[in-house]
Each structure stands twice: as C-alpha cells, then as structure tokens.
Amino acid sequence: MTRSHNPKPVLILIPVVACLAVLFYRYDTDSKTRHPNTHQGSAPHKGGTLVFATEREPLCLDPHVYGDMPQVYIAEQYLDRLVSMDEQGTIHPWLATSWEIADGGLTYVFHLRHDVTFTDGTKFDAAAVKRNLDHMVDPATQSGTAGGYIRQYTRTDILDPYTAMVHLSSPYSAFLNVLAQGFLGIESPAALARPRDVNCQSPVGSGPFIIAHWDHQSEVILRRNPAYAWGPSTAQHQGPAWLDGIVWRFIAEPSVRFAMLQAGEVGVIDSVPPEGETPAKANPDVSLLMADRPGNPTNGTLNTLRPPFNDIRVREAFIRSADIDGALGSIFFHHYARAGGPLSLSTPDYSPNFEHTKDYDPKRANELLEKAGWKDRDSEGYRLRDGKRLTVHIPISTVLAPADRTLWEQVQATARQTGFDVRLEPLSETANIARSDAWDYDVRIGYWNTNTPDVLRIVFGSAFTNHFQHGIHQNASGYSSPIFDGVVEQALATQDPQQRKALYQQAQEIIAKAHLQITTYSQTTRLGVFSNVHGVRIEPSLRVINFYDAWMTP
Amino acid sequence: MTKRLASQRLISRIGLSLGMLFASATLTFLAVRMMPGDPATIILGGAMANPTPGAVAAITKEYGLDRPLIVQYGFYIWRLLHGDLGISFSQHLHVAEVLRQQMLPTLALASLSLFLAWALALVSVFCTVRRGRVLSSLGASLDISAAALPPFWLGIVLLWIFAFRLHLLPPAGSSSLASLIMPALSLAIPLGGFLAQVTRESMEIALDQPFILSARMRGLSMGQVLRRHALRHALLPGIALSAWALGALLGETAVIEAIFSRKGLGRTLVYAVSAQDMPLTTGIVLFVTVAYILASLVIEIIHELVDPRLATSRRRSASLWL
Numbered sequence: 001m002t003r004s005h006n007p008k009p010v011l012i013l014i015p016v017v018a019c020l021a022v023l024f025y026r027y028d029t030d031s032k033t034r035h036p037n038t039h040q041g042s043a044p045h046k047g048g049t050l051v052f053a054t055e056r057e058p059l060c061l062d063p064h065v066y067g068d069m070p071q072v073y074i075a076e077q078y079l080d081r082l083v084s085m086d087e088q089g090t091i092h093p094w095l096a097t098s099w100e101i102a103d104g105g106l107t108y109v110f111h112l113r114h115d116v117t118f119t120d121g122t123k124f125d126a127a128a129v130k131r132n133l134d135h136m137v138d139p140a141t142q143s144g145t146a147g148g149y150i151r152q153y154t155r156t157d158i159l160d161p162y163t164a165m166v167h168l169s170s171p172y173s174a175f176l177n178v179l180a181q182g183f184l185g186i187e188s189p190a191a192l193a194r195p196r197d198v199n200c201q202s203p204v205g206s207g208p209f210i211i212a213h214w215d216h217q218s219e220v221i222l223r224r225n226p227a228y229a230w231g232p233s234t235a236q237h238q239g240p241a242w243l244d245g246i247v248w249r250f251i252a253e254p255s256v257r258f259a260m261l262q263a264g265e266v267g268v269i270d271s272v273p274p275e276g277e278t279p280a281k282a283n284p285d286v287s288l289l290m291a292d293r294p295g296n297p298t299n300g301t302l303n304t305l306r307p308p309f310n311d312i313r314v315r316e317a318f319i320r321s322a323d324i325d326g327a328l329g330s331i332f333f334h335h336y337a338r339a340g341g342p343l344s345l346s347t348p349d350y351s352p353n354f355e356h357t358k359d360y361d362p363k364r365a366n367e368l369l370e371k372a373g374w375k376d377r378d379s380e381g382y383r384l385r386d387g388k389r390l391t392v393h394i395p396i397s398t399v400l401a402p403a404d405r406t407l408w409e410q411v412q413a414t415a416r417q418t419g420f421d422v423r424l425e426p427l428s429e430t431a432n433i434a435r436s437d438a439w440d441y442d443v444r445i446g447y448w449n450t451n452t453p454d455v456l457r458i459v460f461g462s463a464f465t466n467h468f469q470h471g472i473h474q475n476a477s478g479y480s481s482p483i484f485d486g487v488v489e490q491a492l493a494t495q496d497p498q499q500r501k502a503l504y505q506q507a508q509e510i511i512a513k514a515h516l517q518i519t520t521y522s523q524t525t526r527l528g529v530f531s532n533v534h535g536v537r538i539e540p541s542l543r544v545i546n547f548y549d550a551w552m553t554p
Numbered sequence: 555m556t557k558r559l560a561s562q563r564l565i566s567r568i569g570l571s572l573g574m575l576f577a578s579a580t581l582t583f584l585a586v587r588m589m590p591g592d593p594a595t596i597i598l599g600g601a602m603a604n605p606t607p608g609a610v611a612a613i614t615k616e617y618g619l620d621r622p623l624i625v626q627y628g629f630y631i632w633r634l635l636h637g638d639l640g641i642s643f644s645q646h647l648h649v650a651e652v653l654r655q656q657m658l659p660t661l662a663l664a665s666l667s668l669f670l671a672w673a674l675a676l677v678s679v680f681c682t683v684r685r686g687r688v689l690s691s692l693g694a695s696l697d698i699s700a701a702a703l704p705p706f707w708l709g710i711v712l713l714w715i716f717a718f719r720l721h722l723l724p725p726a727g728s729s730s731l732a733s734l735i736m737p738a739l740s741l742a743i744p745l746g747g748f749l750a751q752v753t754r755e756s757m758e759i760a761l762d763q764p765f766i767l768s769a770r771m772r773g774l775s776m777g778q779v780l781r782r783h784a785l786r787h788a789l790l791p792g793i794a795l796s797a798w799a800l801g802a803l804l805g806e807t808a809v810i811e812a813i814f815s816r817k818g819l820g821r822t823l824v825y826a827v828s829a830q831d832m833p834l835t836t837g838i839v840l841f842v843t844v845a846y847i848l849a850s851l852v853i854e855i856i857h858e859l860v861d862p863r864l865a866t867s868r869r870r871s872a873s874l875w876l
Contacts, residue, residue, distance in 0.1 A: 053726075060646050066598060139612035142597065148604030197646040216645070216655050217817035218728060249727070251815040256725045259718045398828075430591030430830050437592065458604060472595050474604055 044237070048552040049245045050533060052545075053257045053266040057250040060200035061211060061220070063183045064136045067145025069449070072182040073270070074248065076544045077222055078119075079185025079205035082110060082129065083176050084232035085451060085541040089348035091176045094232045095124060095186060095206075105171030105493060112162040116230050118188035120204045126164035130156035131189040133166065141196060149178040149450070171493040173500060174452035177348070180541040181451060206230070208241040208548045220248040235548055236535065242551035258528065261286060267533040267552065270545060272526040274332040274403060285531040291543040292522040294347035296448040296459045297339035299517040300394065300408070301476035303442050305468065308374075308390055315515040316358075317368040318392065321418040323360040324520050327410035331403050336521040342456060342511040344522040346543070349453045349504040354512040358519070365418045374419065383419030391421045394443040397432035404445070407520060437471050444476040447523050451541045453504040457488040460511055477516040484510045571847045578843045582836045583630055586827070587623060593830045594619055597643050617643060630836075639840070640833035644826070649837035652822060657841065659728045660818035663810070664803040666734060667741035668796065674700075674746030675792065679753050680780065684761060694754060700747025705806050709740035709813045726815035737814045741803055749792045749799070757788035789860055797853040801846045 056070045063075040082096040096110040116124035136146040137153055152168040152175070159165050168175065178184060191204035202211055208231065209222040223245040231238050249266065251257045254273035260266045262283060272280060272288060280286045302309040302318065309315050328336050339345065341354030369375075374383040374390050383390040392415070396405060405424075412422040427435070435441055448455050458464055462480035466473040484507060491503035511517075525543040529536055535549040594613040598605040614620050618629065633640060639649035675697075682693025716736060717725035727733045760766065761784050769779050808820030819838050826834035 059644050065646075067603070137606070139606065139608035140616075142605075142609055142613055144598035144603035144605045144609070147606055147609060151606060197641065200646040215817070216647075216652070217821060249815075251726045252812060253726070253815060256713070256717075256815060259725055263721055265724070428589070429828055430589050430596060433592070433595055434590035437595065472598075472603070472605070472610065 044242050044535060044549075044551040045554055046242050046551070047244055048242075048554065049247060050243050050268065050547065050550060050552060051247045051249060051266040052547070053249045053251040053260060053269045055250075055252060055254070055257070055271045057217065061214065062187065062196075062199050062203040063185055064132075064141055064143050064146045064187070065196060065200060067143055067148075067183050072542060073544055074211075074220060074222075075182040075185045075205075076539060076546050077209040077246065077548070078203070078207040078211055078225075079182065079187060080116070080207050080230065080232075081182070081185055082179045084234050085177065085180040086234050087540045089177075089451070089540075091180060092233050095230070099176075101495060105173060105495060106168050108166045108168070108175065109159070110164045110166065112164065113230060114162055116206050117227065118190070118204055118206045119210045119225050119227075120188050120190055122188045122190045122204075124186070124206055125161045126156075126158040127161075128186060128189045129164040129166075130158060131192055132184075132186050135187075135192050136184065146183045149181075149184070150175070173492050173494060174454040177452040177454075177541070178450070182539075182542060182544055209246060212245070217250065219250065222246040222248060231548060234540065235546075236537070237549055241548050242535070243547060246547055261528045261530055264530050264532070267530050268536055268545070268550075269528045270526065272528045274335050276528070277335045277526075278333065280528055287529050287531070289525075289527040289529055289536060289538060291525045291538045292337075292344055292346045293449045293524060293543045294344050294452075295450045295455050295523065296342060296517075297344045297519045297522045298404070298445075298447040299519045300411075300443040300445050301459075301517045302515070303439060303444070303476070303478060304516065305439055305478040306442075308392070309442055311372050312515055313368040313372040314374070314390075317365040317372070317418065318415060318420060319358045319515055319518050320361040320365040320368075321415040321420060322411040322518050323414040324407075324411070324518065325360065326414070327407050328521060330410070331406050332521070336524070339519050339522045341519065342460075342508055342517065343453060346522070347453055347455070348451065349501045351505050351508050353505075354508055357512050358515070360414070362414075362418050369419060377419060381416070381419060382421045389421050390419055391423060392442045393423050393425060393440075394445070395432050395435045395441050396424050396426045396445070397429045398426070399429045400445060408445070411518070436476070437473075439468070439470075439473075439478065443518075446476065448474075449523055449542060453507070454488070454492065456504070456507050456511060457485075457492070460514075460516065461485055461488060479514060479516050481510065481514070567851075574847060575840060575843055578839050579631070579634060579836055580627075582839045583627055583832065586830055586832045586835050587626070589830055591830060592619075593617065593643060593832070596830055630832075634840075639837040642826070642831055642834040642837075644829040644831045645834065649833050652834060653819070653837060653841055656817060656819045656822050659816055660804065660807050660811070660820060661845075663734065663737055663741070663807055663816070663818065664800060666738040667745065667803050668800055670738055670742035671745035671749055671799070672792075672796075674742060675750035675753055678746070678750040679757055679788070683754055683757050683780075684776070694751075697747045697750040697754060700743050701745075701751060703744045703747070705740045705744055706809045706813060708743060709737065709810055712736045712740055713813065728816040728818070733814070733816070737810045737816060740810055740813075741806055745799055745803070749795070752795065753788050753792045756791050757784055760784040760787035763787075786860055790857065793853060793857050793860060797846065797850040800849045801842070804842050804845060 054073065058068065058070040058074060060066055060071065061074055063071040080095050082094060084092045084094045086092060095113055095116060097113055098111045100109045110129065112126060118124060133153055133156055135141055136143055136150060141147065152170050152172045154167045154169050157165040185205060188204040191199055201214060208225055208228045210225050211220065212223045213221040224241050224243060226240050228240045254271060257269040258273060258276040261269045264285065277288065280288050302315050304310055325338055328338060340356055340358060343350045369383055374385045376384040378384050378389065394408060396408065408424055412424060415422050436444060448459055458474050460475055460477065460479050462485055464473060464475040465478055465480060468478060487503055487507045487510065491500050491507065494500050525538050525545065527536065527545060532553045533550060535551050537546045537549055539546040594610050597613055598609060618626055642649055642652055645652055678693050678697055682689045684690065713725055713736065716723045723736050724730065724733045766779055766783060769783050807818055808824050811818045811821040823835065823838045826838065
C-alpha cells in the first residue's frame, strides 16, 4: 500500500474555514464582553439596545387574546393601564386620573388623561376605554384571562370625551386590582379594529416601547416611544424610556439562557434555573432580582368528588404525609420558600396564620387514616380498607417542569411511609386537559397568579366548578360551600378595606381547615441581570419584568 | 419503446407522489384529531385558564370543532385541493405564512448536515480504507462509534464544550453562520459515521474487483485508483440512502432546534402537535413529504449520473432517468 494519497484541497478547506469562523466569533465575543463596569451609581445613560432572553414565546402579542404569562411580559413594555398598583397593593391613577364608585359598587366613573396618544397617532379617550373593555369580553376575542376577570362587566357609557362610566352586573371590589394587571392593558382602538389575528402580530399601545417586528420562533424587536410622557407614579422617572430598544429573544433552555448571561451576551434573563443561583451569587458580573408572585401558590389540589379524598380525614392525612419542606430544600437548594397557606405571601390581605397549619406530621397522618378506616396494610406496606388499596392518581403533564416532577416524586416517597400508593401518571398536556375536564384525577397540579385575594373565589368557589360537569373548571377540588361563597361574595361587595381584610381572613381560614390543597412554593419572578444593565424593575401587580426605567452603561 | 417507458414511469411516479401526499394528509389529520382533549380548551390556555363559556363556544364554532369528524375531514381535504392550508389555531397566522417564515433555517440546517456528513464520511473512508490493518480498523471503529451517537446527546456535549466552556460558538440563535455550526455537526457526525460504514464496505468490494487490479497494473497510484475507479461504485449505496437521510434529518431537527434555540419547522411542529393545532401540524407534515419526494427525485438523478453502468445506457436513451 502506498501512502501518497492527497486529499482534495476542498476537503482541507472545510476545517480551515470552520476554524476561521470560530476564531472570528471568539474575537467578536471578546470585544463585547470584556468591558469593565465603571459606571455604577452614575446617572442613567440614554441609548443602547438591551437583549433580554426569555423562556417562552407568546402565541399572540395582544394580551386580551388567550392570556398567558409570556404575553403579559411583553404587554408590560408597550401597553399602559387605567390604574397602577404599588408594592403595598394600593391603587394609583395612570391613564385614569381619578374615579368614583357609585351604586354600591355597580358603576365606576373614570376621569381620563387628556394628553395620551397611542403610537399609531390615535388619541386616547373614553371611546378607547369602551372599545378595550368590550374587546376583552367579546367571545370572538378568545380571551382566557382578561375577559374572565371582568365577567361582571356589562357596558361602558361615554359621558364626555374624557369621562367613561363602566357598569357591572354585581359588585366587584377587585375590579381596580385586575385593571392594574398587564392583561387588561389599553390598546389603540384603531389597531383593535383590524382582524384579531392581524392585531396579534402587531398590536399598538401607548406605552414606553413600540412593537417594531416579530420574527417568530426567534425574537420580538421593541423600540422606544419618543413621545412617552405619561408613566405611572410607581416608575422611577418620567418621559421616554432610556433604552433605544429591546431585543426580546426566546431561548427555551434554562442552562443556555444562564450561560449567555454569564458571558454577557444577553443583558437580562428570566426564569433563572435553581441550579444557577449559587454560581450567579458567586459571579460579580451577575445579580439576581426576585419577587414572589401574588395569587394561589403552586399546589396539588385534592379532588373531593371521589374517594379517597371525599373524606376530609384522608385529605389531611395526605397533606401531612408530604414532606414539602424537605423536598424544597433538596430540589431547589433552599432557594424557594415554602408557601403554606392558600394565598402567596405577596397577595393583598394575605394572612400569615396558615403557614404552618399543614406541616409534615406523619404521626397525625397515621392516626387520621386509622380513624378513617384505612387500618390494614398489604405486603408492600400500603394501607387497605375493605380489601382496596389507598391509591392516589396524579396526572403529570409533559409540560410540568422537571423540578416540579421531582417534587411530586418526593411527595410520593414520603406519603408511601404512611401507606399511600401514589401513582404519578405521565401524559401529554392534551391528555392531561382531557383528564382534568373529566374530573379524572385525585390531585391536580397547578397555580393561579393574580393580584387580588379574589383568587380564592375562582379556585374554591362553587361558581367555578362547571356544575361538576365535564369541561373546563377552575375549582379543581370540587369544593362547594355556601358559607365560603357567601364570605367571598361579601368581600367583593364591600368597599371598606378593613372589613374586606377581615372577610378574606375568614375565607383563608375556611379553606385552610377544609384541607383542599398541598401548597408547595410561591410562583416567583427570577431575573438574572448583567452588570452593565441597571434600573430593571419588577412591577408590583403581577411581578412582571419592566424595562421602562432600565438603562445600560455604554 | 424507450419513450413510452419514460412516460409510463413519469405517470406512475406522479401518481405515487400524490398518493403519498394524500396518505400523509389523512393520517396526520386523524392522528391529531383522535388525540384526547379539546382543542378549544387548549387554545384558551389549558385546564387552568379562566375563559367564559361564550369564548369556548366561539372557538368551537370558528374552527368548526362542533361538526362531525367526517365533515371536518371533508372540508379539510376540499380546502387542501384548493391549495389552502388553513389558519393555525394557535399561532394566529396562515399556515403557508408559518412555513414561509420557518422553512429556510430548517432546510439550511438539514442540507448543511447532509453535506457535512458526506464530507466526514469521505474523509474517513479515503484516509483509512486499505491503509494497513491499524488505520483501517481505526477508521472502521470511528465510523461505528460516530454512527452510534445520538444527535441530541452530541448536541449537548458540543454545547457544553464550545459554548459554555470555551465560549467559541454562540449557544443559541439562528441569525449567524456561526450559530449553524454546532447544530449541523450534531446531526452530521452520526449520519457521517453511518454513510462512511456503507461507503467503506462497498469501497472494499469495489477494490477487490479485477478492473482495479488492471488499473494498478497500468501504473495508477492507489489514490488515483480510489478516485477514478473505485469511488463511483462505492458511492452508490450511500447516495441511494441520502433521500432517506434527508427525511430523517428533517425529523431530527425538532430536537436539535430545541437544544440550540433555533427557529425552524421542527420546533414549530413539536409545538403544533402539543397544542393539537391540526392545520399547522398537517401543513408541516405535508411540507416535509413534498421535500422528501423532491429529494428522492434529485437523488435518483444523481444516482444515475454517478453509476457507470447506467451512464452507458444513458448514452443510449437520454430520458431514461425520468
């Protein structure tokens, strides 16, 4: 055999070109990332384009349609709302300068700013308010969130160009709270006049940024609204935003987002993975910004419509068999705090009294199960009653995050010790929805983010059981109590904050005592920020990222 | 005689292609619509959304989900025959528009992967076949190892080394050429190993043929013999497999696009299936079917151009490849 073989030049070229490309890219990133940060603490600098890497892409940029969290993240940047909410849960003026509540909470008269213009040139006025509220409740809008939050809305009367009178069918003291959410942002009526699917691609607001372009599966480009002069009082400055624009990139993989942040290739990321928090704290170029979201915390809701959880003793036994604190520590490295009660800590009228009423207590769990008749144990250690095993079916959707899945595996392991046979049943999201619609589960895993304790009515009220029929139901436990319904209805009717607080205290107590959920941890906003980015805020109503005050060191 | 043969082949090929398209449209329609769950609920945000009953009813009516399945199927096929792929339930866009936006990154990734796979396979075969026992078996075992690597695993390893540790290549995105390197290599290395195995075997068979010996006796070097005489024979099985390979690559892009956060059809398809987005799912499947049919045609042409035996008959009848 000879060794005189010469590969063709073109074959040699491939690795050479590849190497050159690599070297060039390296040079490129080096020049981007190695700037020392010397401008900390100085006045905000105007200019620059921020790259934000986020987990999920919205399906529609108009938050009235559908209504998922990724939509509200973007809506926060380009839409304003009628009112704003501060850290304490107090409502402040925004596009509405003042309002009066009359007829025992059935009518709201909003007095509007005169100086607001949408970025397509349309003037903001009472007709725009009417058009927006009508749009949210219009079935053709296909609203899953905004429309659902204002079911009580009947109509808007335009009293004069800058005064709108909104009529409700029943008193709804949470109305201003939900109006402060990004889901209920005010869009240009001229843009809303286009077909829904067109408006989804390029909605128009009056906010500090403008949607310039949406490259599907890749990024949304936002640029500054130079005319912006009506920021909310909760912001740190007035006038146009500091940034020239934002590149809103969709990077689904958490470890990739985090690596890009550490390299300074992106300025801000969301959903920092739990395993990234310790390295982030050790990296001087990365800071973390976190906030608990209000609402009903991440939980497993027990189905009270069928055995074994139609027995309150078995429900309490199951909750007390689950070592949630231990699981959170081992899975999330102690970065996620326990949420013990039916409300997240940051929800208005939150009561701390129920944080530890459901702690891990296997001894009490065993006693309760004995009393409930689950006395015998089979050869594998599971409890039996009338020869039937104490089995709990938990559908686990493919969209559930791996960490959450591990959390339920730990619940399975600790509940086994008290004799529960917990079956974690992996299935597709569509199959999961079908099981949910059919009430075919013992535990349904979920959460509900909203900025009002009225979430209790949605999650536990009998009006949200879909009459126990097949179909979509927000009340996953099937709990139905006229006393509880009365308390939350009263809380909606009262305009007295003290009385409302007392009523919601009572509602939380009723729910805690009914043992309907294993609550685990609060939903959180977890941002990672590179050292050249400043002024990123988490807005208070839904704890959503806000770039209005953000600026970058040049 | 040959003319009639050619037109018969053309007609049967067109018929076969249309049959394939019809079958994949029907199977995908059934697969998506037989999945458990209600598309209206999924569109509105799943089991945990808070839509009014009016909104659910509006969606059901808008997408015709209240009609019997056979009627829905009839409407769907009727629209397809008019070239209308419909509007995606979940993306609020015409399916044709989604295809237009997403197809180029995926086609670029799949074709670069196929090209790199062939380059790697040829380098491996040329450098090691019949080059002594050590080198030959080293080459053969490299091929097998490469062919056995799962692309997603390879993608993660490449990501870890070149993006996270060395910061040489961008870990995500689809805008620059640099962002294409790692995704293409993740697909090309296993496929290259597979093509190299096939090519190596047929190369060895070709090298045992008497005409190789006579060429060597005429004084040609081993390299010249490999290139001028053995290669044509050795390439044929790999070329025949390339249409299949392109189809497989289009499927595998789903995972690779997800790992490298690239835009493209693969990721869109995964999403469309999970959202029970029937028009989008069938649209992408039909697109991939068309791509596969066209690729098969192109591969067949290349095959006949390369095959020395067919080249002789080609001189006799120029239109035979149809």
